[in-house]
Amino acid sequence: MLLVAVSALIISSAVQAEIKIDTLHISKRITATVETSRTGWWEKARFGMFIHWGVYTIPAGDYGGKYIPGLGEWIMSDAKIPVATYKDYAKKFNPTAYDPEQWVQMAKAAGMKYIVITTKHHDGFALFDSKFSDWTVVKASPYGKDLIRPLADACRKFGMKLGFYYSQANDWGNKGGAIDHGSWDPDQKGSFDDYIDKVAIPQVKEILTNYGDVCELWWDVPTDMTKERAAKFLPLLKLQPQIVTNDRLGGGIKGDLFTPEQYIPATGIKGLWETCMTMNDTWGFKTNDHNWKTSTTLIRNLIETASKGGNYLLNVGPESSGKFPAEIVTRLEDIGKWMKVNSESIYGTTASPFKVLPWGKATTKALSNGNTDIYLQVYNWPEDGKLVIPGLQNSVLSAKLLANGAPLGIGKIDGNQFLNVPIKNLDPVATVIKLSIKGAPIVSPYVQTQEANGIITLAPGLADFKAGKGGQEMRAEGGSDQNIGFWVDSQASASWKFIVKKPGTYQLETLVAADRDSKFKLTSGTESLSIDVPSTGGYGKYKKVSLGKFTFTNPGQNVIALTSDRSDWNPVNIKSIVISPVN
The missing domain is CATH 2.60.120.260 (Galactose-binding domain-like)
Structure with a gap:
């Protein structure tokens, strides 16, 4: 993974039904996705699993007895490991503990709706059987079997959508592949155009042909990808007519999704976007990376992403054995517990109508009758039992705690509506309140008021x-x-x-x-x-x-x-x- 700056924002190709309301306060657009949209499933999903896995899990951040700073999957480049030396790591890559059904079940239990896995990262090592390179798990490792096929079978079995990451340009292990910061080994030299024509394009055809439905194609780091080179990949997308693609192919090809990396845009982004983030500091497994985000942070990242209209693609980095580190398992379980109660406030929602909320976040659902459900995800519970909803002008039809359905009273203070809530929250991570309002949200600009302590x-x-x-x-x-x-x-x-x-x-x-x-x-x-x-x-x-x-x-x-x-x-x-x- 590497953050790629993209100047153009992506406009959704989804067919949408729109209700537009102009008021003296604010002009707000609420969109309801039509089911027939190619991207409709994706816009409802909101939560997916990213998997970075490969030979780099063998050195796992260590080369020659020295800790190599940076991302685990970039160790070959960061340490300038010779190609032959790096390929020797594949002889130790034998993931006998790999259980794809368990992976899919963990993702599903966490509330994830799709999985995107690295079929080939920048080191060029393919996790699938390929006729166009010997640098694959089948031909270069003692495991000797395709790792993608059983995952595709498991996804079909448990109703999980599957997408593929493929590094189309950067490839440090196949001759001629692009190298973002320049080559360091004569064995990498070759024609980039030959690499595109004889390795990358045939391999993309393989992954789009051999594993059934592919929901998303995740390109990455388009080094040296001209418009002409990028255009060669586009006909392959016809092999998967319903596929969603990101914005990293290169050559000015926008794709469907804008992909913020390791951050959530402060105000969201117009169009479809998917923020990808790690649980610790690396994508690929490193033995010495213990800087794990808390479960609370991960859940709130999911909430915040949904509140701004995006999808949250949360990464896991399995060990070389095929097992998820214990820290990942625990966090997935924690997220799953919260989602089991509160997923209604995530799936199928659209962005918050509020510019900011002092106590948390919000998501919305436009209803077919013209009314709207607003989900209030409350982080900071009010000590006085009054949750103020700043600027909301609509009539509130009902309000209840999502977890237990308990109804909440409604009042007004300082020109703002508020809810009478219990003294104690139901969940310290985020207690969700379901608010049903008349019409589409009308929100006046929020003007901050001095707190009781004067601050x-x-x-x-x-x-x-x-x-x-x-x-x-x-x-x-x-x-x-x-x-x-x-x-x-x-x-x-x-x-x-x-x-x-x-x-x-x-x-x-x-x-x-x-x-x-x-x-x-x-x-x-x-x-x-x-x-x-x-x-x-x-x-x-x-x-x-x-x-x-x-x-x-x-x-x-x-x-x-x-x-x-x-x-x-x-x-x-x-x-x-x-x-x-x-x-």
Whole structure:
């Protein structure tokens, strides 16, 4: 795996029925997917399993007794392992504990609707029987059997859709394959066009012909893939007329899906998108990678992805034996327990109508009668028993806890509707409430109100972003721990509206990350603060910064604007700005 930047966003090819409502508050589009759509199943699935498996699980991050930083499946490239040496690893690849039916059952129990497995990664080692290369599990390993066929059989048996990852360009083990950072072994030399014509295209034909229905084709890293080379692969897709493809073939071919890697877009993406993420820090198994995300994080990543209209493709990296590490099994079981109760709030849903919710996330389902079900996934349970639904203008027809069906009372406070909820949540990860409303959601812009403790938190996701003429906007990025990023234009700005209940002087603080020294400004009314930011050593290295003080003389709505100091500004990332009363 390697993150590939793609400039074009993918427009869904799904046939959709649309209801559009324009109001004084906001224009909102709710879409209901038509069943006959080629991508209809995919848009409903929301959750899939990615599997990275291959010869790289033998060194598992170690070469010559040394730990090799980076991704497990990239060790051949990162350590510049000679081709012959690397191919010797295949002689030890004998996954006798491989149980594809168990894999599929674990995926199904976790609530996953499809599986995508690496049939051939960048090392060129094919997990299937191929007539067009000897660098395969059948010909080069003591296991000697096709690993894909029994998985395809297991998927059919248990009603799981199966998709294939195939590295169409990068190939470090077959002569002539592209190499992203340049070759390191004479045995890799050869014609890239010969490789395309004699290895890649015939192998793609094999995987699209020999294993039954293929739901998704996952290209990756289109090094040296010109428009002409990429076009050669397109006729093969006719072998699977219902297949969904991603955006990484190259040559300007957009495919169906945009594929964010290791992040969830802060505001979602127009069209179909699938975010792929690891459970730890690597895709392919490494013995020394123990930085596992918690089950809570993984479940909330799934929720957040669905709340923004995308699919969550969660990776597992089996050991060389064919077993899933215990940490993966435990996390799949935890996700399955949550999904068993709450999957209705994930499958078949569309994006949240709310720009932000202070206590969690939301998903929606447009109903055939014109009404809408909204699923509220609550992370932070209200201590006072009142869950405020900010900005929702529709009449609420009913509200209940999804887990047990218990009805909830409805009220109104500060112009917002709220639900009377039990004192204790049902699930600390995310308690789900099913809200049925009249019509399609009408949501007025959310203006943040000062908390009871006097603090106001200006989150990146609540900002209004503006670009200068011909320039680029900043963006909110990240999940629950967001930051303002992509601030690459000195003319770009961000602003927040918020309500102050208690006039007075307030201290402002934030966390910043900068590769070089920078300077920016904060403005509120007639007051302005100029902030010097020394380099923190990189855009991912955050340090706490005191921004100064503002005085808000009257209760009511205020605005703070963030702009560059053009004389000394350099790109900088900024977390939430915390405004605290000075006392």
